Amino acid sequence: MKLILVGFGFVGKSFIEAIIEKIQILKKFDKNFKLVGVSDRDGYLYNENGLDLVKLSGINKISEYQRDLFNGKSSINLIEKSEADIMIEATPTNIEDGEPGLSHIKKALSEVMHVVTSNKGPLVIAFKELTNLAKKNKLELKYEATVVAGVPVFSLIKECMQGDKIVRISGILNGTTNYILSKMYFEETDFELVLKEAQERGFAEKDPTYDIEAIDPACKVVILANTLMKKNVTIKDVERTGIKDITSEAVSLAKKSGYVIKLIGTIDENLEVAPKLIRLNHPLCIHGILNAVHFETDLAKEITIVGHGAGKETVSSIMNDLISIIRRQ
Amino acid sequence: MKFNLTLGVVDKPGQLLKAFEPIAKNGGNIVSVIHDRENPGGYVPVSLVVDFPSKENFNNTKKELEKINIPIIKSEEAVERANTTLILIGKSDLKRFIENIESKEVKILDFEVSSPNSERPCAKINIEAPPLILNDIIQKLKRTAKKENLILIPSW
Numbered sequence: 059m060k061l062i063l064v065g066f067g068f069v070g071k072s073f074i075e076a077i078i079e080k081i082q083i084l085k086k087f088d089k090n091f092k093l094v095g096v097s098d099r100d101g102y103l104y105n106e107n108g109l110d111l112v113k114l115s116g117i118n119k120i121s122e123y124q125r126d127l128f129n130g131k132s133s134i135n136l137i138e139k140s141e142a143d144i145m146i147e148a149t150p151t152n153i154e155d156g157e158p159g160l161s162h163i164k165k166a167l168s169e170v171m172h173v174v175t176s177n178k179g180p181l182v183i184a185f186k187e188l189t190n191l192a193k194k195n196k197l198e199l200k201y202e203a204t205v206v207a208g209v210p211v212f213s214l215i216k217e218c219m220q221g222d223k224i225v226r227i228s229g230i231l232n233g234t235t236n237y238i239l240s241k242m243y244f245e246e247t248d249f250e251l252v253l254k255e256a257q258e259r260g261f262a263e264k265d266p267t268y269d270i271e272a273i274d275p276a277c278k279v280v281i282l283a284n285t286l287m288k289k290n291v292t293i294k295d296v297e298r299t300g301i302k303d304i305t306s307e308a309v310s311l312a313k314k315s316g317y318v319i320k321l322i323g324t325i326d327e328n329l330e331v332a333p334k335l336i337r338l339n340h341p342l343c344i345h346g347i348l349n350a351v352h353f354e355t356d357l358a359k360e361i362t363i364v365g366h367g368a369g370k371e372t373v374s375s376i377m378n379d380l381i382s383i384i385r386r387q
Numbered sequence: 388m389k390f391n392l393t394l395g396v397v398d399k400p401g402q403l404l405k406a407f408e409p410i411a412k413n414g415g416n417i418v419s420v421i422h423d424r425e426n427p428g429g430y431v432p433v434s435l436v437v438d439f440p441s442k443e444n445f446n447n448t449k450k451e452l453e454k455i456n457i458p459i460i461k462s463e464e465a466v467e468r469a470n471t472t473l474i475l476i477g478k479s480d481l482k483r484f485i486e487n488i489e490s491k492e493v494k495i496l497d498f499e500v501s502s503p504n505s506e507r508p509c510a511k512i513n514i515e516a517p518p519l520i521l522n523d524i525i526q527k528l529k530r531t532a533k534k535e536n537l538i539l540i541p542s543w
Contacts, residue, residue: 228543303538307501308476308509312540315472315511322543334543335472342543 062095065148156183176203200379208371222355229351231275395458409451477537
């Protein structure tokens with residue numbers, strides 16, 4: 059199968075490294091597996107015989123790869139030209155209009171390519187449209203990495219709990235805010251101080267709005283609700299309260315009563331992301347940059363899955379989605 | 388259906404068993420028993436929580452207890468109570484906020500205020516209410532908090 063990778067940032071590069079490491083597994087399922095194209099915002103590389111993965115892993119921009127294989131045109135051109143079987147879409151999330159990921163995914167699905175993405179934006183903006191387009195063209199659109207990055211949330215429910223009815227999903231869906239709240243709990247420091255430290259350590263963006271205003275976890279609530287609870291909702295349907303007004307006094311009061319304050323996303327009759335008091339012995343009482351999703355179902359009752367919600371671990375989900383598609387062909 | 392039943396049982400061997408017979412006959416499942424042997428006067432008050440299949444079974448039990456001369460000191464349907472903790476952040480008239488929720492069914496168990504003179508004071512409130520209405524109370528409080536620009540953190 060021929061693969062293209064759209065987006066050559068942190069996730070894209072980490073994914074190239076993972077392919078090098080796991081090439082034997084990929085070749086076992088498809089001996090003709092090869093990466094034929096890679097694009098970033100400057101242009102794309104294309105070689106129908108396959109690109110050199112080791113060489114790709116050593117460069118920062120794709121224009122540094124090999125001059126005659128580089129084309130300054132857009133990712134859309136690569137998608138049209140490549141005739142690939144699968145596209146990995148790993149451009150950054152934009153929840154305003156979902157672009158450029160939304161156009162990439164639409165184009166790939168209309169060019170009869172399966173799609174694996176780590177980009178939340180297109181799914182938050184156009185979940186129904188994209189899933190319907192994939193269904194209509196009998197293609198796979200897989201997005202495990204969009205919610206709690208490296209943790210197999212969708213696979214767990216779709217593969218292992220096919221008979222269960224989900225009553226409620228709740229979870230810690232953002233590592234940055236969990237890091238901040240954990241630090242406030244253990245060190246009894248103010249929000250602003252911890253945020254600054256988180257930014258210095260690379261756990262929070264320079265502009266932390268998406269995280270601290272609960273926009274990022276609200277996006278994940280939308281994807282979870284639409285995928286696992288068959289809702290048809292957008293981010294406007296999620297009631298949001300961020301963590302910037304949480305004071306160290308409030309954290310201490312909670313602590314004295316045997317609680318910790320966590321930013322919890324909840325999906326039941328309502329959709330909400332808001333700070334909640336969590337008992338210290340509850341499975342959602344996890345600290346640091348970890349994420350967790352807690353399912354309440356009719357058969358299995360309660361299941362919690364914990365793991366890394368960002369970073370290099372994201373490639374685990376992308377790789378599993380990719381292998382699932384390859385195995386089904 | 389759960390009922391609270393307090394009986395006056397003569398402090399003699401076999402009397403408690405005698406009192407339990409009508410309960411068992413009417414399908415009652417005794418959830419808890421507390422008896423106060425310190426009480427002087429020959430009668431030991433025995434407080435029971437009994438789960439009956441219906442109110443009719445409960446009423447039949449009472450009639451049968453009376454027939455065998457076991458005094459019923461108290462009998463009422465048990466109302467389940469649940470409690471929850473909330474944290475409120477921001478400047479607010481806490482007295483008014485509490486009055487807003489306190490009712491015949493809702494009890495404030497305790498509250499604690501931290502940094503009352505700061506820009507963002509906070510309070511912890513423990514409330515007790517029947518489980519069926521607890522969620523409605525929290526929703527009502529959330530709406531009030533939103534109106535007053537306060538942050539309400541309920542227990543999950």
